[in-house]
Amino acid sequence: MSASTATDVTAVVTVLATAAKKASRSLATLTTAQKDAVLRDAADAVDAAADTILAANAEDVSRAEIAGTEASLVDRLRLTPERIAGITDGLRQVASLPDPIGQVVTGKTLPNGLDLRQVRVPLGVVGFVYEARPNVTVDGFGIAFKSGNAVLLRGSSSAAMSNEALVGVLREVLTRSSVSPDAVALLPSASHDSVTALIQARGLVDVVIPRGGAGLISAVVRDAKVPTIETGTGNCHVYVHADADVDIATRIILNAKTRRPSVCNTAESVLIDKAIAAEALAPLMSALQSQGVVIHGDEDGMEPATEDDWHREYLSLDIAMKIVDGLDEAIEHIAVYGTGHTEAIVTKSLQAANEFTARVDAAAVMVNASTAFTDGEQFGFGAEIGISTQKLHARGPMGLTELTSTKWLVWGDGQVRPA
Missing domain, CATH: 3.40.605.10 (Aldehyde Dehydrogenase; Chain A, domain 1)
Structure with missing residues (x-):
């Protein structure tokens, strides 16, 4: 020009x-x-x-x-x-x-x-x-x-x-x-x-x-x-804690990923606690793949993940999946790769939920609920002008x-x- x-x-x-x-x-x-x-x-x-x-x-x-x-x-x-x-x-x-x-x-x-x-x-x-x-x-x-x-x-x-x-x-x-x-x-x-x-x-x-x-x-x-x-962008995580209900976790992750993949409150990463992986990994993978979701990770049946996958906001039917060794590693992973938008934990443990909500730095933190709820209309604001991921002057929807x-x-x- x-x-x-x-x-x-x-x-x-x-x-x-x-x-x-x-x-x-x-x-x-x-x-x-x-x-x-x-x-x-x-x-x-x-x-x-x-x-x-x-x-x-x-x-x-x-x-x-x-x-x-x-x-x-x-x-x-x-x-x-x-x-x-x-x-x-x-x-x-x-x-x-x-x-x-x-x-x-x-x-x-x-x-x-x-x-x-x-x-x-x-x-x-x-x-x-x-x-x-x-x-x-x-x-x-x-x-x-x-x-x-x-x-x-x-x-x-x-x-x-x-x-x-x-x-x-x-x-x-x-x-x-x-x-x-x-x-x-x-x-x-x-x-x-x-x-x-x-x-x-x-x-x-x-x-x-x-x-x-x-x-x-x-x-x-x-x-x-x-x-x-x-x-900001939404690399939103769902952490499946050791004390999670696998059926609830599956329902939440499917909704958070497949409801509308092109929006910023979509789940882009799943973290599965090593203590529940033997029980949770197979059904979660099966449920996601049945909906056409491509899983990127380090386990059998996944597309091999690169460092870029942990950072990605896919905005598509793709998701990164990683097994982590406990709550501390899950929170550290989110601290490194999250974008401060929405993070979620699925757990039956009140102690784990309280620790997760206290330590995770994001505009919205969900307990046993889909990341898709981070939305001005869902929060009762009517329409929204955006979801702020900074801390001044506003944060969240x-x-x-x-x-x-x-x-x-x-x-x-x-x-x-x-x-």
């Missing part, structure tokens, strides 16, 4: 970010009732435009398949009537949730009579960089809008037609509702220059959230001048509260500070 074209893209992003900044100031004053009405209208409008949206998505899917895109990415890209229904259900759920804006976090009255309150406020302008998955376009808008934020969406070029159709519907709803349509904008996706312009728009964009593969996330975190919230900051309100009646 020529320097002049890159400059043009930067100029477009600057215009959109400037408009979003202006819109964000008015969004902060909307009432809960006004925001909820817009979200319900948006859900109805997406439902009404389903045929148009599906037609646009079919073009994106066709282009991806012709280009030889791997099946897991095509699955992320594809919309269906059921997935559109899920999108609109998410908007309605967000509309039904408590509004965090204005909530009092803490407060007190000082001895000098000053009344202090710490209240939740919007972040302002949220930049969202993501790959495929056009449903995320609407999720991002819904969460940002309910929490009083304007959002700049930079989806991937593979979903360009789908995203244009969806954002067009959302902007029409905002206009009809007498809300600035600049509360949501879709950035150009033909080149990486729009990402660079977004993540370096300091002063216009308050935070950037990347959601996608490891390459995308590391590039955004490395090059951003705007604060970022890292939604990011719902409404995670897209707010706070400010202090100080009320007095003429107090001055002594010299």
